[in-house]
Amino acid sequence: MRIVIIAIILLFSTSGVAQSDILAKNYFEQGEYGKAINIYKKLYKQNKGRIDYLLRMVESHQQLEEFDKAEALLKERINTRRGSPQLLVELGYNATLQNKDSIANIHYKQAIDYLEQNANYAYNIGAAFSKYSLLDQAAETYEKAMIVNPERDFNPQLATIYGEQGKLQLMFEKYIDIIQNRPMYKNVAQRNFSLYVTEDSENEANKILRKTLLKKSQENPDILYNELLSWLFVQQKEFKKAFTQEKAIYKRDFEEDLGGIADVARAAIDEKDYEVAEEIFNFIIEKSLTLPEKIRGNQYLMEVLLAKATPKDYNDIEEKFVSLFEDFGYGKETYMLQIEYNHFLAFNAGKKEQAISNLKKLSKERLSSFQEARVKMELSDILVFDEKFNQALIYYSQIQKKVQNDKLAQEARFKVARTSYYKGDFEWAQVQLDVLRKSASQLIANDAMQLSLMIRDNTLEDSTQTALKKFARADLLALQNKNSEAIAVLDDILTNHKGEKIEDEALLQQAKLFEKNEQFTQAEINYNKIIELYRDDILADDAHYRLALLYEGPLQNPQKAKELYEQIIFTFKDSIYFVDARKRFRSLRGDAIE
Template sequence: GKTSKSNILRSIDDFVSEEPENQNNILLKKVLLERAQKNPDILWNELLSWLFEKQNQYGSAFRQEKAIFKRMNGSSTSRLENLGQSALENEEYEIAKDIYSYIIENTSDKIVQLDAELNLIDIELVGATDSTLDVIQKKYEELVDIYGYRSQTLQLQVAYANFLTFKKNDPAPAEKLLKNSLELPMSDRGTAYLKLALGDILVFNKKFNEALIYFSQIQQKLKNDVLGQNARFKVAQTSFYKGDFDWALTQLKVLRSSTSQLIANDAMQLSLLISDNSLEDSTQTALKKYARADFLAYQNKNDEAINALGDILENHKGEKIEDEALLKQAQLYEKLKKYDDAQLNYQKIITFYGNGILADDAYYALGELYRTVFNDPIKAKEQYEKIIYNYQDSYYFPEARKNFRILRGDSIN
């Protein structure tokens, strides 16, 4: 039963690692394969799948999940969906594509099919060019024709509205679409989900005050829910873009104890950015410039944002905002595939602001660059090592440790 499986997982989780070469991992895999051959119980497939996923071997996990799916006569795709999501989050796009395509072919559940189709589009959007964007827009239109605008297809409406706004720079039809969607019958969480997306689009279109109304409504309605906390963060962020720094700080103070680690981390970063740069400069000149650059980046006007940050680096040398501007500019350089410029910025943060709060961000980003772009595992390992030994409480610590172990020579897949 389920209890025995969860007990087994709890017991073995302490003894295996993400490294396939680990002796315990090898032993467990051997035992599970033997058991699966002797006694065709689905439990052995589930445990093998769990082990392969833990080791980032998504192809092997997918094979086990297909076997489980067939043994259960295709009664549920939820395990396959979870594996697809995990592969997507780990940027294993090819195998994620295979998983979602398999789901589409093997389910008759329309909503499951739609979710898989949307995930396939997300994969296509990674590194999409202008010509592929036109093809993707046609795909969205086809999905709208098939699935329609209904209470059950909110995820399609939000995905399409976000695509029109953030990829095609066309917020007006997106705003209209979501305002129409709000007329559909739905739960409080469904309404919140739509209003969050609508607020984002209004912000993109500089309709800050209208966006703040929607975000505040969600915040009041779902106070202790992660959607409510997300809305509060968006109130702070929008106020920041407007230059209303005091109100942004008020919201961020509440969020620093958020149950979501990501929201708490983002809230802390933004609140320190505002408070640090208000003490030093009562006119908040540099902070206003940074907020403008940050907003340009939000609108995907990356070249303009890079220039605006360049102005800060030129005219506010030695001020506290400098490391923030270097980091933001580096992230935008990466988006534009200007990796050498990004690398230089991260190095500057480490050299001049090695004791500052962004040093771990710079080490981690540099590690990722060396690992994924420059293909220099030795230098990548050095960056991750800095985080492992000097920044144990860093948000990046778990990923840095995982990547360090992989680079230490443990084979994957």
């Protein structure tokens, strides 16, 4: 019984401390520093081990410009057995706030000198200096600690500080040294490199990293330098150069792993550098040692050839596909290649019925559940494209049952919603979208939210849903690559439903189709209308961003592009385009380092 009573007392005591902590923090954040001090004083008295309570009291006194009281608190703690040398940094900063720099420097030196007694305090002292952006002192702390005790490793902290100081050469060298001793640190280092490296090969950080790696590679050849150079060239979108580095790695790795080379090729595809991607995949096909590798290489190669093809190339592409199936067969080993082929037949070559027949036959092969789901997903997409909505919905439902816990099931559910939307069954589409908004992956959830909002917004004011049905029809026509017909339907909406909620959606969708048709001036007019008429609406940032890209690209007006990016930065801080807009703005402004 006694133990139970003690436990209850401790529970209530802990709960009371937590509530007091929250209350004190709230007072502090609200600027009621006197009240915060009173609570922190009681908390600190109850638990002298909590240095954070002491520091909150000190900071509260500093906010009230009661520097003498802050100093007294710090000195009192420093002179006890629990005195920590990091508090010397706090004492120095307290002097700095009073413009007593000479006194501050004395305390800073005392903190650093303490390392001669015990280098284990380096992290706490260095972190205290970094907290106040005292980077020179923080660097000196870590450097001295490693001299006093060579077994301690503060190189990651030093590398970060060198970067913040603008000592890029030292930063890169330090990170490279770290990776050589701790290969698993490479991803962390590359993330930090990304804070300084840009797409511009003439950017100062890019040039320094490139020269550093080339110099080290000449002095002592190592695969690490090729890997980092390849990474740098990919950032700069110089995929040919990255390919050269990856080939060097491949040769030194006894020609066993083509993964790095394939990664460069896929990055090239993402950036639409199809010529280099084609060259790389041909290399992969030539060097592949296993049948699955050769099939996968050919699949990616066909994806590249399709991406850059025009209708006059379609016969040659179809012959190439047929030739590959003569070599590798139509079994489950080539199921992904067959999906690519039938996508081409339906969406490019105008042979929907043949594609549907092929995929139905393939779905009856002895495939895994996931493979069957992928085949049926492509089949369903083609059926939607062919406006056979009910058949498509059956297959999408089968996919959801076949791979219930896979992201593919969520994708199928979204496509059920989108197909219902094309049919004009907005109520059922909304039911599916509401489920996806709560449980889907972030990308699918975002798509679901956008479609859901669009349906809801345009159903409230129009019970007949006339304009929304027209808009859904335009969306379907766009999916079918009937861009001119889709533009005409959107014209009908803009003429006959002017001023309705759907107008801004129609303007944006039509502008995107104008861009596809290379009618850039018409797209510009639409984006400007959205900015003028709907500057406070949800699509305003889309219009700003897409118009900026248009000015930066086809319309060749970088000054206007820069102005629009700047507007996104200052007006749409929560926009998904904010980060890229800031990056592009700085690039157009000519900043050397991000």
